[in-house]
Amino acid sequence: MQKGTPYVKLAKRTGIVPKRLMAISAGDRVSRAELDALARAWNVSAGDLEASMPDKRLLVD
Known part of the structure; x- marks a missing residue:
């Protein structure tokens, strides 16, 4: 599911810009x-x- 979500759609749903995604x-x-x-x-x-x-270790608080 994660791999199938286009960055533009995911950006809208998360508020995370595509470059960051x-x-x-x-x-x-x-x-x-x-x-x-x-x-x-x-x-x-x-x-x-x-x-x-x-x-x-990639997860930071």
């Missing part, structure tokens, strides 16, 4: 607020989204 997708660190916004946009829990991250 691309950086996150490329492996940049992600803030808790960004993670929460993405979880809401994808209708999943933030905890499940965090659990799916390959490197938990």
Whole structure:
């Protein structure tokens, strides 16, 4: 589901600009607020989204 959401649509749902979404997708660190916004946009829990991250050190508070 995450991979199938166009950046423009995701930007509108999350308030995160497309350039930032691309950086996150490329492996940049992600803030808790960004993670929460993405979880809401994808209708999943933030905890499940965090659990799916390959490197938990990328999540910053």
